Amino acid sequence: MADQIFKKRQGEKRKRKEATRQIQPYRYLIVCEGSKTEPNYFEGIREQIHKKYGRKVRVSKINAERIEIDGTGRNTEDLVKYAIRKRRDAEIPYGHVWCVFDRDSFTDQQFNNAIVCCKSNNIGAAWSNESIELWFLLHFEYLNTGISREQYVEKLNRYFELYNINQGKYEKNIPDIYKNLVKFGSLDNAIKNARKLTKMYNDEDTSANRNPSTMVYQLVEELFEYL
Incomplete structure (x- = not known):
């Protein structure tokens, strides 16, 4: 009888461990x-995810150590090489690595x-064509015409003035932009609008020719699986 109780408890303990492993979040490098x-x-x-999981004692937390965000200021190709090196040299492996970059400052090639x-290095590419401001604008409206970063800013300014965000003016480097x-x-x-844009193009179209388009929504959706 005692042996059966012990085996039952061991089985329940094993199931709890398996459940914990299923919700164990991967470390992210962005x-x-x-x-x-x-x-x-x-x-x-990251702050929103941290607030949800930070006080859950029995749930593996997603915290500052699990999602590392590195703003580099590097050009596009060097950015990917940097991400590869950082993943390679990490003492604790990253489960997911993503690069976030724009088209507007670089050549098609x-x-x-x-x-x-x-893609060849198993790294997610959250790119925007022309710029990240497209992704920001899609939170407010659908846009299927290719315009410059400056024109995105003009459109964003209308919404920022309407809702009195950042004293009515869009700027780079706003701390609470999210x-x-x-x-x-x-x-x-924003996610629906970004998905809609992807349907405008054929498989033969290169990413540089997909203007406007943004893949930032793919990274956002992946992170929000934890919410």
Whole structure:
């Protein structure tokens, strides 16, 4: 009888361990081309995830050590090489590595090569064509016409003035950019709008020719699986 009770308890303990392993989040490394704008956005997501899991004693926490966001200011191709080195040299392995970068400052070849390099090295590419401001704008409206970063800023300024965000003006490096975009815009709409844009193009179209388009939504969706 005692032996049966022991085996039952061991079986229950094993099931609890297996359940814990299933919800064990992978460590993330998010390397951003920009040194402030993109990191600030993902810092906002990390903070939200941290708030949910930080006090769950029995759940593996996603905290500052599990999602590392590195704003580098490097160019697109060097950014991917940097991410590869950082993953290789990490004492604790990263489960997921992503690069976040824009098209607007680089040639078609540089941009396309960076994406190919990501894929061949099992790194996610959260790219935007032309710029991250497209992703920000999609929180408020759908846009299927290719425009410049400056024109994105003009459109964002209208919403920032309407909702009195950052004293009515969009700027790079706003610390609470994520909170403001999801408060006055819609993250669900941003994802829907980004998905809709991807359907505009054929498989033969290169990433550099997909303007406007953004894959940032793929990284956001992956992170939000924990929420």
